[in-house]
Amino acid sequence: MPRKVDRVARQGDILDAAVRVFARKGFAATRIEDVAAEAGIAKGSVYLYFDSRDALLTGAFELYARRTEHVLHDLGDGTGLQRLERLVRGTVDMLAAQPDYARVLLDVWASKPPLDLAALYHEYRAAIGKLLTQAAADGELRAGIDERHAAVIVGAIEGCLVQTLVDPEVSLRDLATPLVRLCVEGIRK
Amino acid sequence: MPRKVDRVARQGDILDAAVRVFARKGFAATRIEDVAAEAGIAKGSVYLYFDSRDALLTGAFELYARRTEHVLHDLGDGTGLQRLERLVRGTVDMLAAQPDYARVLLDVWASKPPLDLAALYHEYRAAIGKLLTQAAADGELRAGIDERHAAVIVGAIEGCLVQTLVDPEVSLRDLATPLVRLCVEGIRK
Amino acid sequence: MPRKVDRVARQGDILDAAVRVFARKGFAATRIEDVAAEAGIAKGSVYLYFDSRDALLTGAFELYARRTEHVLHDLGDGTGLQRLERLVRGTVDMLAAQPDYARVLLDVWASKPPLDLAALYHEYRAAIGKLLTQAAADGELRAGIDERHAAVIVGAIEGCLVQTLVDPEVSLRDLATPLVRLCVEGIRK
Amino acid sequence: MPRKVDRVARQGDILDAAVRVFARKGFAATRIEDVAAEAGIAKGSVYLYFDSRDALLTGAFELYARRTEHVLHDLGDGTGLQRLERLVRGTVDMLAAQPDYARVLLDVWASKPPLDLAALYHEYRAAIGKLLTQAAADGELRAGIDERHAAVIVGAIEGCLVQTLVDPEVSLRDLATPLVRLCVEGIRK
DNA sequence: GATGAATGAGAATTCATTCAT
């Protein structure tokens, strides 16, 4: 794979540059030229790898989503709640590890169409839903816990992210443990 | 002498129109002319009441914040956890009651304007922090609950909102009870 | 003359206000609203007395021209050069006495059509031409002085005005005597 | 690699086009699009070379000033009055040779931009002042000639220009000789 | 007559996208 790899690598470079700029000034205020400058290439060259400005945001999100996926799957063994705890903490760690990509989520949420956010979150809720089922089977849950709690847990994670993005006073890593505890104890029998 | 206009009322009308359009197409895709049309006035007239396009977003948020504030204060009597429950449910109800304004939050988060979001959320966390203190005094909390949990609770609320905005499949009202339960049981002794 | 006088007086008031503003910020940067504010009336009221923004500049110039005319005629008795000296000095005094109107000349020169500047200056040159003829008859002039010198003398006056308007370091009153001397000695036999 | 453009040359082309349009319709009535059309480029391309519409006026004036400077310095040998005569005539010739740039002076005078007109005229007066000093040393001047006469001479030149710009009936070249004579004989002993 | 809210034509400016080199 000779050319192909180069192409993908270059796309990745540009996307990383774009994400850095997005995180710094927001998508709305980011010009193609800013991204090009950050990537160290010429403005026109961005179009060799991306179809449009919007494609940069889309691409950034997809890259983020891909890097994120493993958190849902590498949960190891244990009870449902143990594995849920790992999922929550793993997600927070992942977000904290790449704050720029996390910041871009705000722009993604505010943006319109071609991003299948619903699918991503659906998948997320489904993964948590499975853990809840397992935990229920393990007899760990109190009564009345259902798939809506999956949405609440996903929400709690994202919401903590919002807090830290909007108020620098709040640190995502600091919130990890309280968040995990709330999610786990909040449903435990 | 031309009719004396109620500036504040007119500003409110325009802001409401703006919020409807923002909710429909997002702030980024909204043109001043769209807002004017929605408000039934001429493009230039918007500028009689707002300095700039950004001022519409800022104004919308501030109006939202003002309408929201009471949720933090009208919590009635009861134990800390009872009052916390009311706060969480009240916030969700308020958000569910004005979904357009809620949608604008996404644009506000993504924007850079001179909006003191940090102050708003700080206030929110402080209000919850006080309830946690009361609950602790009432002996309702398990050990290790501190002000970080206030951030987590605020986050959980906002995060649920994000879920419902990003995925129409999820309904905010449906999440209200699970969210309240998670927040309350997640910290109860 | 009941209404008529009021109307003319009001026009004069507005014109004076306009000239003050023009002198302060230049015609290009002056808004109808600025003039109204300076005159202490409402924006719309300006249109009760003037047809358009341009009409203010036109009106200002015409008022200036009217106030100026007498300088050409009240020259008293004496030789041609004596009367020329009075004309030059009288013009400078008149300009120095109403610096705001003088400043507006710059905008008038730069403006386009409906102002018959050519006629004004033609009249000016004709008046000076007559004095030159008289002076020639009086035997005061050296050979070769003709109507072109009238243009040069008018130019010298206006040019001194430009100097003082463009460079505050130069005072019109200071230039009066040297200017008069140059104009008179420059053509004397 | 796109052709490397000579920025300065291109700026000059645009400036020349701008000056033609300014001379034709005046700065106030000139739109960026007019300039672009005259230069044979697209509206937006003007902004690749100039920051704003005002910058065109500023740039035009500076170009004019640069092209003009040499008149002050290449005066050759001779007595003070001989050299003064050359200066005056040289200036008139220069103005007559580029009537469009001369017309723009009217707009420059009326404008407020960050143009250091005062400095330019100061330099002009200083140059003439030096010639007056020399002429005085050469014993060519009558008593009472000082630096104020330098201002008057500069004024006379500019004023003649105004005459010709404001009244097409008057030709700058026709005024050259009378102007020179007035300036020289007006101060000669 | 006076007012000032409303209008909307018009202009400056920006910037994503294209394409000749």
Add this chain to the structure above:
DNA sequence: CATGAATGAATTCTCATTCAT
């Protein structure tokens, strides 16, 4: 492949002018 000059559609914002009260 890369570049960056050029384009022009799109948008914000201004302000002269109108007119209902």
